Amino acid sequence: MTDTRTIRIEAVRFNPETDQEPRRQSYDVPFTPDMSVLQGLQYIKDHLDGSLTFRWSCRMAVCGSCGMMINDTPKLSCETFLRDLYPGPVKVAPLDNFPIQRDLAIDQTGFLDKLAMIKPYIVAKQDKPLSEGTFRQTPAQLEAYYQYSQCINCLLCYAACPQFGLNDQFVGPAALSLLQRYNLDSRDVGWSVRADVANADIGVWECTVVGYCSEVCPKGVDPMHAINENKVNSALDYIGLKRLVGGR
Amino acid sequence: MQIISTDVVVIGGGGAGLRAAIAATEADPALSIALVSKVLPMRSHTVAAEGGSAGVVREDDSLEQHFHDTVAGGDWLCDQDAVEYFVRHCTEEMVQLERWGCPWSRKPDGSVNVRFFGGMTVQRTWFAADKSGFHILHTLFQTSYKYPSIKRFDEYFCADLLVEDGRVRGVLAIEIATGEMVLFACNAVILATGGAGRVFRQNTNAGIVTGEGMGLAFRKGAVLRDMEFVQWHPTCLPGTGILMSEACRGEGAILTNKDGYRYLQDYGLGPLDPWPRAKAMELGPRDRLSQAFWHEDNKGNTIQTPYGSAVNLDLRHLGEKKILERLPLITEAARTFAGVDPVKQPIPVRPAVHYTMGGIATNVHTETAVAGLYAAGECASVGIHGANRLGSNSLAELLVFGKVAGVRAAQHARSVRPASAERTARQADATATRLVRLIDSERGERTVTLRDEMMDAMEAGVGLFRTVNGLKAACAKLAELRQRYRRGVKLDDTNRAFNTEWLAAVELGAMLEVAEAMAHSALWRKESRGAHQRLDLPTRDDKRYLVHTIAKSGGDGTPSIKSAPVTITKSRPGARVYGGAGSKAELT
Ligand SMILES: Cc1cc2nc3c(=O)[nH]c(=O)nc-3n(C[C@H](O)[C@H](O)[C@H](O)COP(=O)(O)OP(=O)(O)OC[C@H]3O[C@@H](n4cnc5c(N)ncnc54)[C@H](O)[C@@H]3O)c2cc1C
Ligand code: SF4
Ligand code: FES
Numbered sequence: 044m045t046d047t048r049t050i051r052i053e054a055v056r057f058n059p060e061t062d063q064e065p066r067r068q069s070y071d072v073p074f075t076p077d078m079s080v081l082q083g084l085q086y087i088k089d090h091l092d093g094s095l096t097f098r099w100s101c102r103m104a105v106c107g108s109c110g111m112m113i114n115d116t117p118k119l120s121c122e123t124f125l126r127d128l129y130p131g132p133v134k135v136a137p138l139d140n141f142p143i144q145r146d147l148a149i150d151q152t153g154f155l156d157k158l159a160m161i162k163p164y165i166v167a168k169q170d171k172p173l174s175e176g177t178f179r180q181t182p183a184q185l186e187a188y189y190q191y192s193q194c195i196n197c198l199l200c201y202a203a204c205p206q207f208g209l210n211d212q213f214v215g216p217a218a219l220s221l222l223q224r225y226n227l228d229s230r231d232v233g234w235s236v237r238a239d240v241a242n243a244d245i246g247v248w249e250c251t252v253v254g255y256c257s258e259v260c261p262k263g264v265d266p267m268h269a270i271n272e273n274k275v276n277s278a279l280d281y282i283g284l285k286r287l288v289g290g291r
Numbered sequence: 292m293q294i295i296s297t298d299v300v301v302i303g304g305g306g307a308g309l310r311a312a313i314a315a316t317e318a319d320p321a322l323s324i325a326l327v328s329k330v331l332p333m334r335s336h337t338v339a340a341e342g343g344s345a346g347v348v349r350e351d352d353s354l355e356q357h358f359h360d361t362v363a364g365g366d367w368l369c370d371q372d373a374v375e376y377f378v379r380h381c382t383e384e385m386v387q388l389e390r391w392g393c394p395w396s397r398k399p400d401g402s403v404n405v406r407f408f409g410g411m412t413v414q415r416t417w418f419a420a421d422k423s424g425f426h427i428l429h430t431l432f433q434t435s436y437k438y439p440s441i442k443r444f445d446e447y448f449c450a451d452l453l454v455e456d457g458r459v460r461g462v463l464a465i466e467i468a469t470g471e472m473v474l475f476a477c478n479a480v481i482l483a484t485g486g487a488g489r490v491f492r493q494n495t496n497a498g499i500v501t502g503e504g505m506g507l508a509f510r511k512g513a514v515l516r517d518m519e520f521v522q523w524h525p526t527c528l529p530g531t532g533i534l535m536s537e538a539c540r541g542e543g544a545i546l547t548n549k550d551g552y553r554y555l556q557d558y559g560l561g562p563l564d565p566w567p568r569a570k571a572m573e574l575g576p577r578d579r580l581s582q583a584f585w586h587e588d589n590k591g592n593t594i595q596t597p598y599g600s601a602v603n604l605d606l607r608h609l610g611e612k613k614i615l616e617r618l619p620l621i622t623e624a625a626r627t628f629a630g631v632d633p634v635k636q637p638i639p640v641r642p643a644v645h646y647t648m649g650g651i652a653t654n655v656h657t658e659t660a661v662a663g664l665y666a667a668g669e670c671a672s673v674g675i676h677g678a679n680r681l682g683s684n685s686l687a688e689l690l691v692f693g694k695v696a697g698v699r700a701a702q703h704a705r706s707v708r709p710a711s712a713e714r715t716a717r718q719a720d721a722t723a724t725r726l727v728r729l730i731d732s733e734r735g736e737r738t739v740t741l742r743d744e745m746m747d748a749m750e751a752g753v754g755l756f757r758t759v760n761g762l763k764a765a766c767a768k769l770a771e772l773r774q775r776y777r778r779g780v781k782l783d784d785t786n787r788a789f790n791t792e793w794l795a796a797v798e799l800g801a802m803l804e805v806a807e808a809m810a811h812s813a814l815w816r817k818e819s820r821g822a823h824q825r826l827d828l829p830t831r832d833d834k835r836y837l838v839h840t841i842a843k844s845g846g847d848g849t850p851s852i853k854s855a856p857v858t859i860t861k862s863r864p865g866a867r868v869y870g871g872a873g874s875k876a877e878l879t
Contacts, residue, residue, distance in 0.1 A: 061786070092783055100336070151331065163436055177403055182398075195425075
């Protein structure tokens, strides 16, 4: 069969019921060249220690649940391969900048509240009965926001963001990208209801253009760009001028 | 135990659950809706759907044709009243999604584009690149923020349904973060918990697709219909089972064996030319393509990989531009997970379990046998898929019947008097105690041991091709596993907070029952039809088996199987022919 080697995985452990501080635990994991870090963790859970806790679901990089720090970099564990980390050891830890819920699982509730803040839905300019069919949206109009609709909410960008590390109230890269996704959609006229969030202290102005968010994003979303587009709009709003980017 | 009183509980935050929740609140904004899901909604399995969703829009298409493709695709085991309702409502749901912001792929003039899909006569599959499920799910999830009466309970695991005098009165759930028990007291429950593909080893499904919604309903008096019909998707990566969407073939990819020969022409799907042609060769239905693979493998015409044999899915002739534009996700997945660049190399693929055609039996109104309990989406069997689901009919089903379930449950919740929450709580206590005891059971085997033996039994006995002896062996094995499970499972993790090992143990109990229903239904059906292929009984037998199977729980014992009539309105069973023979048949 395929060649099997062994690699050491050092996982952060934390149990809110019994632990004051996170600690590390090491496991020796046999692996084949096609095995991801996630599969390594599943091996541990199945064969070595059923108490190791982490989130996963699709195991094909679309659901966004398996993000974690792998050797200090935010990554999706299902698309990071053990062969590339050999000879190890591989350090896995919960995503930076979030409270730990248990072991590798972080508390995501703050992010969900931010999604609510940005009103992530179409505020329609016009309405017509469903029987009249779809609105037109040319490929170019689709292209204008499409990139920002690719976000899988994996939160790697928040783990990479130093400003979010300093102030967890910062609406942050993924939510601000989604805000821009709706602002740029030709079917939407909701930018004014989202402007408060964008213009707030915790909105676009908190960003200091480090750009690490865009670097770690596994889906090519480029949150930094979204935020900067909004800075232009936010500034124009402030001086009472019409928006340039995404305005209609 | 915390008690939360609400009007409607929706279990599941996938496509069906979100659509149902939105429909319920739009039907009656005064109702309180609890949307309960064991994962955040956007992690639901719908996110992984790639190819697209059916809905008639083209001039050269008609509801009639969508109806006939679906019924023939399902080998006439579809309830035709349900199919008729379904095809009539697909398109408005696609339009509704467009209004809510779904980034459907467009033609240059700004109208939506549609693609070919297996078994469909005309291009009628709406798509958003090859991330259709992802965009549909995120659109629904984000839109749900518009409705204040939808209250989400993310990462709550439903462990029991509370039924009194034949009516549903509540849901017992575990708050995953803390491990605390929560009782949702309510008047109506919608199950939208997805399929059960994970009872098999090689599958395309996310880890959460463990079928316990079906299990919960089954144990509480609802029946499971047509469980023997499990769909294998013909083009999945060996080992992981990661799906190479049917959209690949819709866009023109071809399948070749180890000699580079397009073998489908040998299995009633040819001739080779003219190509592409709807419902022929690679555009044939999934069951036929998977079965052809099996034969080709037996002839020794496949390629050997460390994870079983494979054939080649070849996209190269489409050219880099089209591949990247139409199939970006597939390209990325093949590169990452198979180390193959589809622009330059063919992708090795094999069949893997993909979809459960059967599920909790409902009528066209999504009502189950339990009053107040509704089911929609992959966990349900509303009767539209019959013996084989056509690609892109499932996403459409989530929307069409998710909406029906929401509207119906809202009406029901309004019309019944609430029960006493205390009485329901007493019933919940017994289950809660049993669940908590599971954590510190001192005896028993590891969950994983039982799970692996279950998967092996299903692969061996209830696979792509079945025999009486194989099925009997699987039934016996599953009964043994259920007995061993009842003796107790031993957990390493004895904590309450975020104990995923505990949840997996609860899931396993339900999976074993669902697996057993599949095996017994398959044993009962003494013919071959659609996805259910018996080597010992290779032909379709309309005289005796043009009927649904109905599995009823036998408690700790084996389920009982009986039959129920199929509703036939206007399409009499005919030969299910594809390829050249198909176009001839259609002309006559
Ligand atoms: C890889 C792949 C590609 C596909 N592509 C297509 C396609 O192109 N076109 C098409 O038509 N179909 C496709 N399908 C099929 C289709 O995607 C599924 O049938 C459909 O998404 C199922 O949706 P659902 O809402 O029923 O369930 P899911 O999306 O599976 O959601 C189930 C929900 O139930 C919740 N849940 C389950 N159990 C519990 C519990 N005990 N307690 C609390 N919550 C629970 C989960 O948390 C989740 O939120 C594809 C399937 C796969 C596997
Ligand atoms: S923007 Fe990128 S990194 Fe951030 S959550 Fe979305 S997909 Fe993940
Ligand atoms: S498991 Fe879904 S993104 Fe990794």
